[in-house]
Amino acid sequence: MRDAFLTPFDRWLWELDDERLAGLRLRDLQHAVVNDGVALPQLTVLTVISDGADPLDLLEARARGVRSARRSGHVGLLHARMGREDYVVAVWPAGDGVFHFVGSVPVTEAAWERVEQSWMNATAPHLSPVILNRDDFGAIGDGLAEHGDTAAARMTARVLRDHSSYSRGWPNLDSVRRPTHHEALSETAGMLVRTLTLDVGTSTRVHLRRTSGASFYRGEFWLFVEVVLNRLQVAAAERRELLSGREREPLAPAAEMLSMDVDRVDLGDPAVRATVLNTITAVRGVQAAVMHDNPYLHVLVTDFLNGATFDVLITDEGRLDILPGLRSSVGSLARVTDALGDALGMRELSLRPVSRLIDDDELLAL
Amino acid sequence: MPPEGSERLVREYQDYNRRCDVVSCFEVYFTEARQMIDTVEHFERFPRFNGVDGEPVTPDFTVRFRDGTMLVGEISKLARNDESLESLLHQVGRYDALSEGPSGSRASGGHDLAPVEAVDVVLLVPAAEANAARDRIDEAKRGGHYGYAPTVRPCVLGYSYDDDTSRFIFTYDDRAGNPRPRSHERDPSLETWLLRNSDTLTCPSERFSRITAVKRFMNDRPPSVYTATLLWLDALPAIAYPEMPPVDVTVAPARMAAWLRTNYGWGDANAVRGALDFLARAGLARQRQDGWVVALKPIANSKEEVRRELADRYLARPRGPVTASDRQERDERRNRELDQTEQNRASQEPLDLDPGIS
Numbered sequence: 001m002r003d004a005f006l007t008p009f010d011r012w013l014w015e016l017d018d019e020r021l022a023g024l025r026l027r028d029l030q031h032a033v034v035n036d037g038v039a040l041p042q043l044t045v046l047t048v049i050s051d052g053a054d055p056l057d058l059l060e061a062r063a064r065g066v067r068s069a070r071r072s073g074h075v076g077l078l079h080a081r082m083g084r085e086d087y088v089v090a091v092w093p094a095g096d097g098v099f100h101f102v103g104s105v106p107v108t109e110a111a112w113e114r115v116e117q118s119w120m121n122a123t124a125p126h127l128s129p130v131i132l133n134r135d136d137f138g139a140i141g142d143g144l145a146e147h148g149d150t151a152a153a154r155m156t157a158r159v160l161r162d163h164s165s166y167s168r169g170w171p172n173l174d175s176v177r178r179p180t181h182h183e184a185l186s187e188t189a190g191m192l193v194r195t196l197t198l199d200v201g202t203s204t205r206v207h208l209r210r211t212s213g214a215s216f217y218r219g220e221f222w223l224f225v226e227v228v229l230n231r232l233q234v235a236a237a238e239r240r241e242l243l244s245g246r247e248r249e250p251l252a253p254a255a256e257m258l259s260m261d262v263d264r265v266d267l268g269d270p271a272v273r274a275t276v277l278n279t280i281t282a283v284r285g286v287q288a289a290v291m292h293d294n295p296y297l298h299v300l301v302t303d304f305l306n307g308a309t310f311d312v313l314i315t316d317e318g319r320l321d322i323l324p325g326l327r328s329s330v331g332s333l334a335r336v337t338d339a340l341g342d343a344l345g346m347r348e349l350s351l352r353p354v355s356r357l358i359d360d361d362e363l364l365a366l
Numbered sequence: 367m368p369p370e371g372s373e374r375l376v377r378e379y380q381d382y383n384r385r386c387d388v389v390s391c392f393e394v395y396f397t398e399a400r401q402m403i404d405t406v407e408h409f410e411r412f413p414r415f416n417g418v419d420g421e422p423v424t425p426d427f428t429v430r431f432r433d434g435t436m437l438v439g440e441i442s443k444l445a446r447n448d449e450s451l452e453s454l455l456h457q458v459g460r461y462d463a464l465s466e467g468p469s470g471s472r473a474s475g476g477h478d479l480a481p482v483e484a485v486d487v488v489l490l491v492p493a494a495e496a497n498a499a500r501d502r503i504d505e506a507k508r509g510g511h512y513g514y515a516p517t518v519r520p521c522v523l524g525y526s527y528d529d530d531t532s533r534f535i536f537t538y539d540d541r542a543g544n545p546r547p548r549s550h551e552r553d554p555s556l557e558t559w560l561l562r563n564s565d566t567l568t569c570p571s572e573r574f575s576r577i578t579a580v581k582r583f584m585n586d587r588p589p590s591v592y593t594a595t596l597l598w599l600d601a602l603p604a605i606a607y608p609e610m611p612p613v614d615v616t617v618a619p620a621r622m623a624a625w626l627r628t629n630y631g632w633g634d635a636n637a638v639r640g641a642l643d644f645l646a647r648a649g650l651a652r653q654r655q656d657g658w659v660v661a662l663k664p665i666a667n668s669k670e671e672v673r674r675e676l677a678d679r680y681l682a683r684p685r686g687p688v689t690a691s692d693r694q695e696r697d698e699r700r701n702r703e704l705d706q707t708e709q710n711r712a713s714q715e716p717l718d719l720d721p722g723i724s
Contacts, residue, residue, distance in 0.1 A: 250629040254576045268532075282668045289595045289672040291578075292383050295529040296571040298579065299671075302599040304611045304664050309600055311579040315532055315571040323579050326629060327604065357400045358573060360554055364563040 009104050010088040012038045014070075014079060022073025026092050026100070026229070030221035043216045044112055046101040046129060047094070047232040049240045051330045053126035055099050056091050062122040065114060082111045089115060096237035099127075100229055107207070107215055116211065121284050125305045125331030130239045131338050132210050133348060134185065136231060137196055140208055141181030143227035147220075148201025151177075152184035157191035160263055160345040166191055172199070190263065192345045210342075242351060243333040246324035257313075258322040259352035260337065263345040268317055272344075273297045276320070279343040280312065283335050301336065308332035312340075320344065321352070375677040378589040385441050388490055388525055389427050389584045390577040391534050391569035392439055395556075396429045398573065402559075405552045407432050410468035410477050412585050412632045417460045426490075426585050428467050434483040435550045436467040440520075441490045441584075444499045451502055454489075455514040461487045462516040475627055486547045487520035488556070490536070496524030497541055504542035521547045521556075523567075534574065538565040583632035591680070593641035594648075595673050601625050602662045612663035614689040617642070619658070648676055649684035652692065661689045 006014060012033055016024070024032060030040045048055065056076035060069040065080040076091035089103040105112040120129060144150050157166040166188070170178040181198055196208045197217075204219025206228055214232060216224040248254065266272055277299060280288050285305035292298040297314040309325030310333065320340065324333065337349055389411060395402055396409040408430045417423040429437040438461045442454055462485060469480035491499045500522045506514045522544050523536045538546060538560045546565075549555035559567060582596060601622055606615045619638040626633025642658045645651035651660040666675040687693040 248580075251580060251631050254580060257576075277671060278669065281666060281671060285664070287599060287664055287666050287672050289599055292380070292387070292575070295527075296532050296575060298575055300596075300599050302603055304603070307603040307607045307610060309603070313575050313579065315575055323576065325600070327607070354576065356398065357403070358394070358398050360399045360401045360559070362570075363395065363399055363568055364559060364566075365568060366564065366566060 005084060005086040006088065007041065007104055008038050009033060009041050010086070012036060013090060014077060014088050016072075018072040021075050021077070024075060026102070027222045027225040029225075040221060041104045042106065042218065043221075044103050044105060044107045044213070045215065045229060045232070046116055046213045047229070047236050048099050048101065048120070048127045048129050049236050049330060049334060050097050050099060051126050052097065053123075055101075055123070055127055058123045058126055059091070059119060063119040064122065065111075080111070082114060085111060087111050094229070094233040094236075096233070097240050098233050098236040100232070107209070107213065116213070124284055124335060125303055125308070125329055128331045128334035129211055129213070129338065130236045130334060131341055131346070132208065132232075132235060133341075133346060134188075134193060135348070136235050137193055137208060138182065138185060140228055140231045141185075141196075141198060143231060144198060144200045144204075144206070144223070145180070147223055147227070148204070150181045151199045152179050152181055152196065153199050153205065154195070154197040155184050155188070155193065156195045157188050157193045158345075159191050161190060192263070192342070211338075239334065239349070240330055242349065243328075243330045243337070246328040246333065247326060248324055248328075250326060253356060254323050254354050255356070256351050256353050258324070258333070258337070258349060260320040260322070260341060260344070260349050261347045262318060262320060262341075263347050266317060268295060270294075273314065275343055276312070276314065276340065279339050280336060283339050286332075286336065303329065303332035303336075306332060310336075312336075371681045372674065372677045375589070375591045375680065376674065379592045379595070379673060379677075382584075382586070382588050382592050383578070384527075385426075385586065386578045386582070386584045387571075387574050388441055388534065389439070390574035390581070391536070392427055392429075393577050393581075394569050394573045395567070399554075402554050405431050405433075405555065408468060408470050408477070410471075411581060412583075413468045413477065414585070415466070415468065415477075415479055418463050418465055419460065421460075423460055423464065424585050425461055430467055430469050430480070430482065431550070431552060433550055433552060434481075435548075436464070436482040436485050437547060437556070438464070438467070438485060438487045439490065440487065441586075442499070444491060444495055444502070446498075451506060452512045455503070455506055455512050458487055458489065458520050459514055459516055461485060462518060462520075484518075484548070484550060486518060487516075488547050489520045489522045490525050491522055493524035493526040493535075493537065496522055496537070497539065500539065500542040500544040504544075518548070519543065519545050521545050528568075531568075531570075532572075533568045533570040536567040536569075580630075581632070582630040583626075585632070587634060587637050587640075590637075590640040590644035591673070591677055593637050594644045594676055596626075596630075597622065597638070597641050597645070597660075598662070598665075598672055598676065601629075602660055604629075606662055612661070612690075614691065615660045615662050616656075617658050617660060644676070644680055646688075647683055648679035649682075649686070649688060650676075650679065652688045659689050659691075 033040050065082050067079045067081050069078050074093050078089045080087055087105050089101050092100045094100050141150055152170055154169040194210050199205050205217040206224055207215040214228045286303050288299050288301045291300055299312040302309045306329050308327050308329035311323040313321045396406045410428045413428045414424050425438045426441050427439040464485050466479045467482045468477040470478045525536050528535050546557040546560055549557040602615050606613050619635040622638045623633035623635040642651050651658055666672045687696045
């Protein structure tokens with residue numbers, strides 16, 4: 001393998017002997033690399049859920065640009081190339097079917113965009129990223145605040161009402177106190193927070209992304225692992241559990257539905273309903289048919305990548321319901337709910353029990 | 367701009383889906399309303415049994431109450447012509463004469479039957495046509511037209527959908543002697559509900575849509591485009607599993623109808639054949655001696671949905687090979703023809719009569 005273009009960190013990681021790689025814990029990465037005289041660069045992380053498939057095997061077989069792969073113990077490494085640039089992506093299991101993809105390629109570069117887009121498409125529906133909601137951003141900030149004062153350095157968001165963008169940066173000036181993560185997030189009512197860059201204490205800077213990712217810019221890497229990646233793992237594992245085993249029995253009344261609360265979007269608006277349909281049909285491999293579209297929306301959805309089916313129903317403003325079908329899959333539900341959540345500004349996805357009985361008076365209300 | 371025929375197909379689809387929703391509303395009333403369900407022994411969404419004349423009856427739903435009486439529901443779109451009225455009255459007259467009805471679901475599918483003490487019929491008619499239906503039924507009964515002489519007149523309820531509140535609304539009017547469905551001393555009943563509520567019933571989309579999503583059909587045969595869409599997105603991928611599209615799926619209508627019955631509660635081999643014919647005309651299926659083969663594959667692009675795409679393909683009537691084996695056969699035939707052409711050309715070239723060779 002010609003690897004002349006690997007950065008010092010990538011070369012160090014790729015050339016670690018099997019024994020050291022197998023024993024390397026992610027939280028000890030900074031200690032290990034610095035001890036070997038190599039600087040820890042900024043690191044980019046994408047957290048994904050697996051439906052049980054092995055991510056390393058899948059990526060080695062399907063992902064564009066992967067030149068080779070190696071595995072030692074629980075850690076897998078992929079050596080990839082884009083143009084003349086070589087880079088390494090580590091696949092670190094986080095437990096409960098969740099994996100962190102870790103690389104030194106900055107999130108803004110095409111090589112990482114390929115990881116998030118092309119690689120995820122190629123491994124769908126077995127692997128799927130998850131999206132962070134506002135509570136996740138808040139919880140990560142709270143966790144970091146236990147180790148030092150948090151200060152927002154930059155935040156981007158999308159205004160749901162008109163799809164305009166919002167971006168705000170706070171320079172680090174001695175004379176001006178920057179907002180805490182809570183203060184920054186409080187400015188985003190009616191918006192979908194996309195990224196938040198936080199300083200913790202005096203030396204650590206992290207970057208959080210809605211699309212299940214985060215970057216470590218500098219400072220204490222163990223803190224990034226303990227707080228940020230741990231929360232990403234928890235959010236991903238919760239999502240995996242929420243979306244697992246949702247098949248329903250034929251003809252059985254729906255006892256529960258996946259219910260998505262969305263922020264300040266009028267689901268009765270035909271344009272919004274068109275957005276819902278277009279968002280669903282744009283997910284790779286997904287085919288859908290409108291069963292009913294005026295005024296309530298009912299769409300039958302089938303993932304032709306794995307045969308999973310479900311019904312999407314919008315009967316009330318502010319909420320979108322998903323009734324899993326006779327065959328269900330975590331990957332299919334995750335990809336479609338992520339896409340819908342991004343388009344509509346999902347506040348929360350939860351399992352909503354459906355009351356079997358209704359008071360007669362509710363059917364008689366004029 | 368979609369072709370006009372495409373709009374017609376989509377309207378047929380929507381109309382059938384709406385009737386599914388109307389039946390689902392009554393399924394809500396009689397299986398989910400907390401007080402009403404105490405009076406109900408069995409709600410049947412897919413009744414099929416023989417009337418007193420020995421011929422099958424298939425109303426749109428039946429409700430057997432614990433007092434041994436039965437409500438028969440029929441959704442009707444009464445056209446202005448006399449044939450339509452005569453047909454409806456004949457149908458209603460047969461329901462009026464029923465002496466038995468569905469009494470419970472069978473584990474193996476279908477339903478049991480038991481004698482009934484009385485029958486009431488409710489006709490569900492689009493609100494705009496409901497008064498005309500009341501008038502015309504009254505005229506027919508009073509004039510003794512079409513031999514219509516029911517024991518009990520059917521109750522005509524008008525139905526409409528209220529966009530603002532996202533719910534169905536059913537209204538009663540006593541015009542032209544239109545009766546409420548009898549209570550037979552039950553309370554609650556449709557009659558007591560109507561009396562208490564200004565002769566109006568409602569059903570929110572949140573409730574009925576969940577039932578339609580699970581049952582998918584009602585007791586009338588669906589338009590082929592509707593069945594074809596459900597086959598394409600649900601039944602065919604399930605039958606093909608674990609293989610994934612694109613894949614050629616070999617199916618027998620009877621087997622597919624059985625799949626529909628198991629999973630949706632209704633399935634009919636003729637309806638499946640109609641849907642397969644539809645897919646064949648859309649260039650997506652082919653009938654063979656041993657059944658049908660369907661070329662299951664993604665057909666709708668990222669801006670389109672399957673229902674519309676199937677309708678457009680049906681109207682376009684594409685020609686050419688359908689399945690992978692069709693394409694292979696075509697390619698092999700072309701290759702054979704090319705070989706044959708080459709051989710013929712070689713055999714027709716002039717003989718080499720070079721005088722130097724002797």
